[in-house]
Amino acid sequence: MTPLSEAARRPARAQSPCQACTVRHLTVCAPLNDQEVQEVAAISQNVEMSPGDPLFDEGERASQVYNVTAGTMKVYKLLSDGRRQVTGFLFPGDFLGLANNDTYAYSAEAVTHATLCRFPRAKLDKLLERYPKMEKRLLSIASHELAVAQEQMLLLGRKTAKEKIASFLLTLSERAESRGQTGNPVSVPMSRTDIGDYLGLTTETVSRTFTNLRGGGTIALRNGGKVEILDVDALHDVAQGD
Amino acid sequence: MTPLSEAARRPARAQSPCQACTVRHLTVCAPLNDQEVQEVAAISQNVEMSPGDPLFDEGERASQVYNVTAGTMKVYKLLSDGRRQVTGFLFPGDFLGLANNDTYAYSAEAVTHATLCRFPRAKLDKLLERYPKMEKRLLSIASHELAVAQEQMLLLGRKTAKEKIASFLLTLSERAESRGQTGNPVSVPMSRTDIGDYLGLTTETVSRTFTNLRGGGTIALRNGGKVEILDVDALHDVAQGD
DNA sequence: CGTGAAGTTGAGTATGCTCAACGGTGGTGG
């Protein structure tokens, strides 16, 4: 198991201004009022990550949970021979670290520069005890993630490469919009390898499929990892296999 | 959308003897004592299903949640052209029907004769309000399902046909044992088509891979949908790609 | 027994993988 990087180890600032948190309405803190959120601030610390920094590894003791406040993270599982499945990309507002049996079920790593809000699991549990609405919110988050996971199983098990890439771009776009960001052009901050490991493809196939969609006039590749969706309807059709 | 079958529509008996429930320790009712579980009995009804009976369809209003008490269920998602992804098989004790946005994210259907315990979602919510330990249990169930889903993504995205079948058999075996049933020989009640749709394979490939594992002396196919694991270690090795 | 569904096996094919080369880009050090 890789040790935590220096960046992950060092909490940036002890004072955590939850009041100013720009993604609070998306997080587990959403149901709390300004006063209640102070209690969260009291138990939380900021964490800064650079691209490639590991946050934790699969199998590690799950003593902390996190909220992404800026940047992009990825979570993944490995096979013994190195094959990798990225099970999700996480954006501001996303929750991270829910563990069933006290150990993380996956590894987490920064894709871009990122900041996270860290809570000791034990202290969060106490807070959940006190605020059932927070626990309800956590259950709602878990239910939503479950639905997302099932959609991803459908993609992995039954969609073609072209359908996978189209679905991926549309999902990224929708998630960006749900965070109040621009969904078109959509920001694609992760590498071709990460995308391949997320969709069950190789980097070459990912690259070829992007080229194919570009050639068909459906998308355009812009600078800075941005993809412009030129024909949204066509991309939807491709995603569903029509 | 297919209408509910007659079998699904008709609650078998209004009196639901939760006290006698043999799988209670596995369910959402686990943390409740004998007295508290009576309240569950008051809001629950039994449902009997025959093989192939639909319980509900994806997109339907999620007004009910269920617990499997006997038999095997499957849940799946469809693409418009009929391609199907089975996202899970459910056995006694398993929970079913958690919905995020008030509609089911998947369809559910009986694989074998099955009985379920049905709760109106609204009434369950009230009960959760009263018994936070029950809500905690539900969160724990959801976390566990999330971990299972991630493991399945790894399988779908990165494992070969042989690895998929080996993993599938081992998981079935472990789940049977966790319910106190015999894990070897393991009961495989679902069709080759269902297995294929669960593992992202065709029925032909499933069949061929069974034959292959049989030829290698790793498993043996017995009557009544039973599979005997002749070499557990070898099957583990195959499952992990060694 | 007859019938239909499920399972198995075979032959040929296609989708996506492997291996390899090349171009662009950003970071580093001379």
Place this chain on the structure above:
DNA sequence: CCACCACCGTTGAGCATACTCAACTTCACG
């Protein structure tokens, strides 16, 4: 400041795994 290098992305050629289409067998059930 520029040359170098490593990494990422792209493209090409050939190949393998799993799919498609088809025939046949087995089994459950009438």
